[in-house]
Amino acid sequence: MKKAEAVLIPLPAIGHIVAVVEMAKLLAQRDDRLYTTVLVMHPTVDPNTINYMESITASTLPDRMRVINLPRVEPITSDIEPNKWLRSLVEGQKTHVKEYVSKIRTQFEMNPNSPRLAGFIFDTFAARMKDVLNEFGVPWYVFSASGAAFIGNMLHLTALHDEQGVDLTELKNSEDELKIPCLASPIPAKLVPSMVFEKDSLTAFLEHARLLTEARGILINTFLGFESYAINSLSDGKTPPVYPVGPIVKHVGDGGDPMSDESTNYRDIMEWLNDHPPLSVVFLCFGSWGSFKEKQVKEIAIALEHSGHRFLWSLRKPSQNDEIQSPSDYEDFQSILPQGFLDRTAKIGKVIGWAPQVEILSHSAVGGFASHCGWNSILESLRFGVPIATWPLYAEQQFNAFMLIVELGFGVEIKMDYRSEFNWDGNENIISAGEIERGVRCLMELGSEKVEKLKGLSGKSRKALENGGSSFTWLGRFIQDLVDHLS
Structure with missing residues (x-):
């Protein structure tokens, strides 16, 4: 039986880290061939992450799963503008990610029975890390901790900007409505994500959206019975294959609550x-x-x-x-x-x-x-x-x-x-x-x-993740795609 390892890298914010950790658990528990490693970048956006990482380390993770804290990158301080902060962090962590992944490859070369690197799964807002893949020759995927409609919205707004020359910053105070393919109803323009309202954050938003189209596939934390309209809208021939694999949420009794002090x-x-x-x-x-x-x-x-x-x-x-x-x-x-x-x-x-x-x-x-x-x-x-x-x-x-x-x-x-x-x-x-x-x-x-x-x-x-459910099926298709290229 071939052993395959997937490396997951979340945005270093608590909501994204929790979702990616749960995704890694799901993969490791689903298929005996799969090993998963979550690499957490530091410094993180908020201090809650430190408590969460400590509780995760103390808890019992599934077999074949690891959560690794990458070394802290210096000098990255809180006074850097938020949009430049993430770019600086990703750039600073690329060397550490390369070092870690090189160890996986070396282990396989020394022992073919050890897991072979199968691919990367990047958070939507950490996909700039894709540059580290050049020397490894493996595919990369995006994991969205938001819904299918949000992904469709990102792609549509980027098309408005890139193809029609729309100044998205003007939507902030607009009374207009937008028709977006991922939504059945027109949406007031002022309700689109606030990242597009300011020039600096808009630049980052557009960059992340363009990267989506380069991925081998997009895993989304949603399910067909919830966002069927938005999911179907992404089957447009221009978007990479979409895998609705949710709802991936923390379960009662799982432990690892970011603020729990057992008090x-x-x-x-x-x-x-x-x-x-x-x-x-x-x-x-x-x-x-x-x-x-x-x-x-x-x-x-x-x-x-x-x-x-x-x-x-x-x-x-x-x-x-x-x-x-x-x-x-x-x-x-x-x-x-x-x-x-x-x-x-x-x-x-x-x-x-x-x-x-x-x-x-x-x-x-x-x-x-x-x-x-x-x-x-x-x-x-x-x-x-x-x-x-x-x-x-x-x-x-x-x-x-x-x-x-x-x-x-x-x-x-x-x-x-x-x-x-x-x-x-x-x-x-x-x-x-x-x-x-x-x-x-x-x-x-x-x-x-x-x-x-x-x-x-x-x-x-609940049924979506059970055997025979829609997300269960889509997750199986993703795993098959992930391991197929190892043949």
């Missing part, structure tokens, strides 16, 4: 949920980068108190002086919340810092999820059948919110065009307590038609 906080959260009836709690959580300033926090608090619904609120502290750093936990919630709020809501609500999101979403007490609409969060919510109220913050999350509300027709809207952009422009974009309360009420009193539709999608998400 009493986790037990306290779960015990609190145990005390509440099924589907009665709305969970508010805005991702590893999600936070709000004091004025918006108070509007949320007023909305939750007036709604009367039970709530579990993950409230994080923004970085100071608008620095681009991930949020931290408050030492004292009373310093940011309205006076007396915690006392008045003590019987129906709980405010927490870090949240074990998968474990919370899987709990029977949770009946709704107010979310930033990150793709991992959407897939986790879908897996456990928890409806979403959309409150996007940055990146492609407004696009994802449009997908949920308009394209797919489930969930409710708190806001679809909200952008925090880490308050880089100094302006506060405030959603009123009334708007938030309306969204929470709609979420927790969702009509039976949407509930049944969501239950159906939840079931399809």
